[in-house]
Amino acid sequence: MNENTRNYVLGAVAVLTIVNTILIFTMNGGGGRVIETPAAQTALVQSAAPQPQAENRSLATPDMMNQQQPAAQPAIPVGPSTTMSFTSMEHDFGTVKQDTKNKHIFKFKNSGSEPLIIQDAKGSCGCTVPKFPREPIAPGASAEIEVEYSPGQQKGMQTKTVTVTANTDPQQTVLQIKANVEEG
Numbered sequence: 001m002n003e004n005t006r007n008y009v010l011g012a013v014a015v016l017t018i019v020n021t022i023l024i025f026t027m028n029g030g031g032g033r034v035i036e037t038p039a040a041q042t043a044l045v046q047s048a049a050p051q052p053q054a055e056n057r058s059l060a061t062p063d064m065m066n067q068q069q070p071a072a073q074p075a076i077p078v079g080p081s082t083t084m085s086f087t088s089m090e091h092d093f094g095t096v097k098q099d100t101k102n103k104h105i106f107k108f109k110n111s112g113s114e115p116l117i118i119q120d121a122k123g124s125c126g127c128t129v130p131k132f133p134r135e136p137i138a139p140g141a142s143a144e145i146e147v148e149y150s151p152g153q154q155k156g157m158q159t160k161t162v163t164v165t166a167n168t169d170p171q172q173t174v175l176q177i178k179a180n181v182e183e184g
Contacts, residue, residue, distance in 0.1 A: 079167040082112030082139070086175070091147075093179040098153055100184070106145045106175055110137045112168075118145075120165045127151055128160040128177065151181040 086108045093102050110116035115136035123129055131146040147162055162175040 082114040090176040098184040
């Protein structure tokens, strides 16, 4: 490696070390102290020693890698806004046993003038699983959302929801199911 390349690599390592230190300082609330990470120490030691070739090193610390990322925002529905109307927005299964599968069909109609596009339907917990149409629903057409409720070891009165996200106003519609779960 020639002298110019070596100086360029060492300069880049120094800049990355400074940026890494600033990031760590900022992430720790800027509490007036700089935390020197093992990665930064390694970079400083390497900059003092001759290097035969540049290495691809990440300056991220384990603490930085373990931080939780912000939750993903739900996708914004596509297409012009329309409306949907449900025959019923809640269903009571009555009394059910633990470890059973209980299904209900929520029927709805695209009551607007534009194609209805359901972007997503999510249950409030893993025990409530909806199946929804993935293709656009024409104005005036009807469709269904099937919800399967599997209470597992839950007991007593349960209320769960399914949130439907579509190109409607408002963008989210909440369906509700209820059940009184008895030991199986």
